[in-house]
Amino acid sequence: MRRAGVVGHPVAHSLSPVLHGAAYRTLGLDGWSYDAIDVPDGELAAWLSGCGPEWAGLSVTMPHKKAALALADVTDPLAATVGAANTLVLQGAGAGRLVVAANTDVHGVAQAVREVRGADPATSAVVLGAGGTAAAGLAALAELGVNSPVVCVRSSARAADLLQAAHRMGVDVTLRRFDQAARFILGADIVLQTAVAGAADPVAAGLTAELARSGARLRPDQVLLDAIYDPWPTALARAWEDCGGCVAPGWLMLLHQAVEQVRLMTGVPAPVDAMRAALVAALP
Template sequence: MTPRRAAVLGHPVAHSLSPVLHSAAYRALGLDGWEYTAVDVTEEQLGGFVEGLDESWAGLSLTMPLKQVVLDLLDHVEPLAGVVGAVNTVLLQPTGSGRTLVGANTDVHGLVAALREGLGSGPGERPVGSALVLGAGATAASTLAALAELGCASPTVLVRSLARTGGLQRAAHRMGVTPRFEILDPASPLVAQVDVVVSTLPSRAADPVADALAGQAAAGAAAPRGVLLDVVYDPRPTALSRTWSQAGGTVVGGERMLLHQAAEQVRLMTGQVAPLAAMAEALEAALLPSVTRS
């Protein structure tokens, strides 16, 4: 296979673990000469960077805020990415007149696969009847799509400001899902009552929820009965994940979403099934220092 280039773009992007995951996949697949790097690109620089891509490029991974900015630069947006309103993957496909830029979203795939690890998959897999989403950003939109795929089209979304939910409400309308929006109350009893909780909040922003959950546990309140996925993976475990586990709930680390969405990107960019085990091993090795720090 002809050597190709790929990269993750963002600002900042030095912290990204995508190079670890994709490079491990290339080695395991024997893709000699394939290269995956991290490139610091701002919103203002994105158009120029994309315009300069040549035939050596296989694709791009995008972090926020580029997932939405890139939409106007693409020739085609896959339906899922369109309804979610966020593209985290750009594929460069050669055409007779040059190249076509295709936008895709693998975050939904990553969320579904990670949650299935916690829920249990197979013929007896139960649909998600109730769910709670913390936060209203781009990852929350992908989360709504993932929950709908798992059977829950009417989750509750807890946000710090209802005035900042317009984008998520529009995405929900495009998906045909009907979430209920409420102001985030760290002590909300729903946290311990639903089948699935997904926190899309930034690092440490969910700590008040963890504190409230610990207080409820100390007071003899009912333990969480559902699966928690905290998309944050540094520090690992997060305060919310640690408290959830101590209370007896099932936790899926955010690194599992990262792994599965990257595996789908590898499949789309290379045309080969991603070597999940090799990628997971490389990811665990890269994350070990953060576990030691915590």
């Protein structure tokens, strides 16, 4: 019997059990289970200490991604660079157990963009937001060849952690105000929307107005990845598509980060198609 799960607060809405459960069934891992576990903020260390040898790994969501990094015995260099872990792999048992921290959000962002954009090189990008997903997005953009993105934030004071992560990555970030975002996303090859649901609605209105004034259209190779998948489509995703651009839905990022988590926790390649079908069927 092996156990895995997703820890967060709140966590009942998580679709991770759908993804990992589909993977276990397809791979024939009959002895594996995956659950959503509500762990309040500040209690992850105590909860983790009570995990027995049957535990193989954890997906980590808000508000525990920084705490997970601090609890690790071994940290993947990418997670250390981003400054957050969304995955804990538990190896061994008892006093010899190792907790390994990783960040698969980077893989999720990069693969989601590649899936809809293909291999065309990108030279410019805009990130909306300054949280943990934005930091993973910066690492993904660097992997995709964009090292000088514009980041639009609602508060520059809250961008300190993001700027430190960018420095560790060797990424040169230009900060701009969130209410200026519409003018910057017009020419971007890739736009990553990582702010909370509804925050980018004014950006959608600004984008539509800017293009209406100029009579221009977005290029089909301009990709928006909106990390929000409920509700879907977001106002920005709808406006982007209506204006001619290409949209990568947030659930695509969720899929690909889970694919990498399954590989790390089970040691075998994940069944992407089966996980995709289960996720699409479960979407609101």
